[in-house]
Amino acid sequence: MTDVRVFGSDGLDATIAVLRRRGYDVFGPTLRDDVVTYGPIESVADLPVGRGDEQSPARYRSRARGDGALFGYAAPVQSAKAQFLPSDELLWTSRPGDAASGPVIERQAAERRPVAFVGLRSCDLAAVLQQDRILTQRAHADVAYAGRRAGAFLIAVTCSDPADTCFCASLGTGPSPGEGADVSLTEIVGDGPHRFVATPGSPRGTELLDAVGAGPASDEDVAAAHRVERRAVTRMGRELRTDDLVGVLYASTESPHWDAVAERCLACTNCTLVCPTCFCTTITDAGDLTGGAAERRRVWASCFTKDYSYIHGGSVRTSTQARYRQWITHKLATWQVQFGSVGCVGCGRCITWCPAGIDLTAEVATLRAGDTALKSSRAAGPRPSPRED
Amino acid sequence: MAAATKPKLAVWKFASCDGCQLTLLNCEDELLAIADAVTIAYFPEATRAVVEGPCDLSLVEGSISTPEDAERIQHIREQSTLLVTIGACATAGGIQALRNVADVAEYASIVYAHPEYLSTLATSTPIRTHVFVDAELRGCPIDKGQLVELLAATLAGRAPRIPTYSVCVQCKARGVTCVAVAHSTPCLGPVTQAGCGALCPSVARGCYGCFGPQDSANMTGMTERLVAAGVPRADVVRLYRTFNAHAPAFRTESERLAASGPQGGRQP
Structure with missing residues (x-):
């Protein structure tokens, strides 16, 4: 028998309070500039109470729901990436020492409070697990990331109101949280009393639910939670066919469709910077005016900048066509070869926050259709050689 | 560093509002370090002292909008080891480049009581159009952090880190x-x-x-x-x-x- 609990919003408030008392910096969805974002929260009152959202290509609007839902919106503007893999991180500083010992290098101490998330979207949970695999479970672990993740406590939430840009159901990353959360919540609004059905996903999740006195859920509570999930699945605004993505993208290297995308693409980098799985960073060094002190920082990078592919002699991907092709081919195809899964969790942020409203699902569908046409017209002809760009 | 070996810095003004030069003076936290690291050879916004050229680094503000300035920038280039343009005027012609898509005589007749006293070119053009430029700092006005980075990089003999993305x-x-x-x-x-x-x-x-x-x-x-x-x-x-x-x-x-x-x- 699965351990399933239930509590009201007072229980959720108690959960936040316990986590804070135990020394966590608690993050959760909160309204800032009329946009839901993950930020520091101290109580249930900091959540976007009664707020929903409307998301479509290049458009985001917050709206009043007319109920007291605490999690009644789709993906926040930014994922948990901003907390676990920050956009700008000081790695070390150096200052002149005495002649014998040379420069004094000080690494940034990893002494920070552990992070807890309350209300992490299922898509964002899936993205955290992807970044864990990529950044900590390969040949060389990313020490700074691993340090932040090691102590983190994750309370994920079922998405009850997907947006027009959502397609997590296509990727199996939602609307209900999968493995990896310490506690998974489903909020029930307008179907009996306002309550949260909570499933522990780890021993410390169980311990926390015990600590806040969360009692066992009834069969009706569990059934209501299933109804929330089923209703969300039918309300996904978009769909991404995942079969043979590798074949489709590989066959599309010379597609004329890249030109059509590049007419619209502004090469602004927003898609990559809001993507919860995009993990590219670069290193910047700076010295002061005296030439004595220096510092090294790690900052977010994007494959949509010209500088990203700069090697001796110039940039490899000078055209926007080449950059979009690189991004989507990696995200959906070569990512599978490299990391064993599709690099997309279906959160739809790249669609909402693209100022040109470019829709990854639509572009793949076009490439898929073009691939079919190409295959039937070329039959067994030789594959074209990759263009130099 | 001995005073004799300090790099010489000059700040030159062409058609502009002086705002980018003021960005240098607004480097309050870094100003003493800058003054310590370089000899200021020419910077009328800051000092009346003039040190003879040539100079190691010339910061050039403003655009070329008069026949005299078109000549003057050539002399400055000849005297400068490195020439860096600062601000939208110097790098793109500035707001005064609106004349490039209009009739400068008509503009002058609207603005000045005696336009016949003016000696001006029909266009306002960036410094780059006239002489070789080693680096550019964009902006109206320029960013203080980028200016300090440029100075630090120049003093250290490395390339400045000035991103060109969005x-x-x-x-x-x-x-x-x-x-x-x-x-x-x-x-x-x-x-x-x-x-x-x-x-x-x-x-x-x-x-x-x-x-x-x-x-x-x-x-x-x-x-x-x-x-x-x-x-x-x-x-x-x-x-x-x-x-x-x-x-x-x-x-x-x-x-x-x-x-x-x-x-x-x-x-x-």
């Missing part, structure tokens, strides 16, 4: 809400070079492009989005014609739009 990179890095997507505010951030730290979007204003075009600016794509957001095409022309009106990407697109009339631009 303003959006800095918006996202700072966690600034996208004003275009969340509020439908017209914003030139996607086609504009970073450097300001996303100053205007951080106070919920659209970027007005004061750092000029980014290295991969898709101007026709930007126009389509602005028009789709409800900006009349004539107003899109005005958005591109401000401090960087003469910057190639902005100029080409504004001329394309203007030439195609009020309903112009890419046809559906």
